[in-house]
Amino acid sequence: MTMLLNIEEIDVRYGRNHAVKDVSLNIADGEIVTVLGANGAGKSSLLKAIQGTVKSTNGSIIFKGENINRWSAPKRVQSGLVMVPEGRQIFISMTVEENLLMGAYSRKNVDVTNEIETIFERFPNLKERRNMSAAVLSGGEQQMLAISRALLARPTVIMLDEPSLGLSPILVKQLFELIKEINSEGLSILLVEQNTHMALQYADRGYVLELGNIVASGTPADLLADEKLAKAYLGGD
Amino acid sequence: MVAVAFTLTIGMLNFLNFTIPALFMVAAMITWAATAAGLHWLVGASIGMFVSIIASLIIERFTYRYMKAKYGDATEHALPLVSSLGFLIIFEHVVIMIWGTDPMSFDSPFAHAQFKIGGIIFGIPQLISLGLSILLVFGLSLLLKRTRLGRALRSIAEKPDTATLMGVDVGRIVPVVFMMTGFLCALAGILFTINYKNVSPYIGDHVATNAIAGMVIGGLGNIWGAIAGGLIIGMVEVLSIHFWGADIIKVPVWGLMLLILVFRPAGLFGHTQIGKGKF
Ligand SMILES: Nc1ncnc2c1ncn2[C@@H]1O[C@H](COP(=O)(O)OP(=O)(O)O)[C@@H](O)[C@H]1O
Ligand SMILES: [Mg+2]
Numbered sequence: 001m002t003m004l005l006n007i008e009e010i011d012v013r014y015g016r017n018h019a020v021k022d023v024s025l026n027i028a029d030g031e032i033v034t035v036l037g038a039n040g041a042g043k044s045s046l047l048k049a050i051q052g053t054v055k056s057t058n059g060s061i062i063f064k065g066e067n068i069n070r071w072s073a074p075k076r077v078q079s080g081l082v083m084v085p086e087g088r089q090i091f092i093s094m095t096v097e098e099n100l101l102m103g104a105y106s107r108k109n110v111d112v113t114n115e116i117e118t119i120f121e122r123f124p125n126l127k128e129r130r131n132m133s134a135a136v137l138s139g140g141e142q143q144m145l146a147i148s149r150a151l152l153a154r155p156t157v158i159m160l161d162e163p164s165l166g167l168s169p170i171l172v173k174q175l176f177e178l179i180k181e182i183n184s185e186g187l188s189i190l191l192v193e194q195n196t197h198m199a200l201q202y203a204d205r206g207y208v209l210e211l212g213n214i215v216a217s218g219t220p221a222d223l224l225a226d227e228k229l230a231k232a233y234l235g236g237d
Numbered sequence: 238m239v240a241v242a243f244t245l246t247i248g249m250l251n252f253l254n255f256t257i258p259a260l261f262m263v264a265a266m267i268t269w270a271a272t273a274a275g276l277h278w279l280v281g282a283s284i285g286m287f288v289s290i291i292a293s294l295i296i297e298r299f300t301y302r303y304m305k306a307k308y309g310d311a312t313e314h315a316l317p318l319v320s321s322l323g324f325l326i327i328f329e330h331v332v333i334m335i336w337g338t339d340p341m342s343f344d345s346p347f348a349h350a351q352f353k354i355g356g357i358i359f360g361i362p363q364l365i366s367l368g369l370s371i372l373l374v375f376g377l378s379l380l381l382k383r384t385r386l387g388r389a390l391r392s393i394a395e396k397p398d399t400a401t402l403m404g405v406d407v408g409r410i411v412p413v414v415f416m417m418t419g420f421l422c423a424l425a426g427i428l429f430t431i432n433y434k435n436v437s438p439y440i441g442d443h444v445a446t447n448a449i450a451g452m453v454i455g456g457l458g459n460i461w462g463a464i465a466g467g468l469i470i471g472m473v474e475v476l477s478i479h480f481w482g483a484d485i486i487k488v489p490v491w492g493l494m495l496l497i498l499v500f501r502p503a504g505l506f507g508h509t510q511i512g513k514g515k516f
Contacts, residue, residue, distance in 0.1 A: 073402065083402055094391060105385065105389065
């Protein structure tokens with residue numbers, strides 16, 4: 001199987017804090033891969049290292065067959081590796097539509113009017129508020145906006161950092177359905193979650209991260225079958 | 238206009254750039270010196286403008302960028318502030334070394350163009366300055382609102398890390414802010430020279446205090462606020478000179494600023510607090 005994204009033995013350090021230790025991980029074309037782990041396990045640091053917003057000190061990151069270790073984050077975005085950060089991070093000083101335009105920033109001089117209209121058809125709530133400050137959106141709407149914004153960069157891999165955080169169960173369900181939908185449209189997905197239940201229900205494979213180390217990986221069935229894991233990291237239920 | 242320049246760097250980069258008054262002064266002095274040396278005042282002004290923009294880029298290289306590379310997020314530190322203060326002092330002294338400390342008079346090409354409304358004298362150059370400022374601000378706000386570059390600048394101002402995730406190359410856009418800063422300062426310096434017909438190495442200090450007051454009154458990090466603040470300061474100055482004389486003009490200006498700080502800490506048009514919550 002050829003891998004779309006291949007992370008080999010990378011490390012992230014913040015001074016003496018060794019946040020990601022020798023982590024290897026891969027994603028095949030069209031896969032949904034989830035990374036699970038408690039707070040502080042190093043999940044966000046791992047995503048940031050892949051995106052290039054923090055430096056990985058060792059190892060290599062191979063994307064579409066190219067070593068992108070030395071690429072800047074904007075260059076990685078341009079090549080189709082796009083992250084939706086923890087906490088959505090929409091621009092509240094901009095309108096909903098301007099947020100979407102920012103999503104297409106990396107695609108220079110491309111007219112995205114039609115793509116934006118398509119997104120508005122998918123999310124009528126966003127359409128209604130297209131010229132309002134994005135600050136007026138609810139948590140669920142903000143998450144939809146953050147994901148739509150990322151989609152406008154035309155990614156091949158989209159990395160989501162705890163997208164379900166702070167959403168009600170109904171919205172979480174909708175969110176995962178959306179993730180499945182964009183996956184079926186051809187995008188590969190790297191999903192960081194603490195909602196292990198839902199993540200394992202939708203993912204093709206998963207990794208468990210503990211204090212910067214990968215302590216388990218496999219199919220959802222494998223991970224759920226491991227009793228020790230199930231108790232310690234997967235909520236036990 | 239100096240208030241706008243301040244606002245631009247503080248709003249965009251969370252960085253109180255003390256080289257702004259220096260750029261202003263350098264541009265004014267160069268305009269004067271070149272004109273005094275027999276060049277056309279427009280040529281002098283162009284040289285002043287050019288030097289100011291280049292100097293601003295050099296400053297970016299050595300304050301903002303250097304500190305950022307060395308200490309991670311430069312905005313977390315007082316260092317760029319201190320180093321930009323250093324630049325201010327260096328610039329002042331270089332200018333003093335070259336031209337001395339005496340105020341120099343400038344033969345304005347528009348010296349006698351003025352008229353009166355209700356006892357207050359308006360010079361044509363002053364009106365042109367005002368018109369130019371408004372035009373510039375209008376252009377600037379259009380740029381920020383409507384263009385791709387403008388959105389990139391605003392995204393950096395609000396969330397630089399997220400801007401990077403959109404593919405904005407922050408390291409390449411920050412110099413643009415400094416170039417705009419240099420341009421605004423120089424323009425302000427040139428207009429000042431033409432208006433007041435009189436320059437000295439210390440004019441930067443006077444203007445800086447007013448600009449900071451204007452910025453605080455308008456609301457930190459808000460360019461529309463800074464314009465309004467600048468205009469309010471200008472009006473307060475003109476009116477208080479008219480009614481109370483020139484000696485005490487600092488009193489109403491700073492009094493107004495303090496009042497506003499007490500009652501609306503975020504400024505008249507501000508929506509963010511200093512530093513906190515913006516990034
Ligand atoms: N910018 C940073 N500077 C220093 N330490 C950090 C920074 N970001 C994260 N850390 C540390 O790295 C470890 C992993 O954090 P993080 O990647 O955010 O974990 P997670 O996303 O799994 O909660 C934690 O110990 C955290 O305190
Ligand atoms: Mg995290």
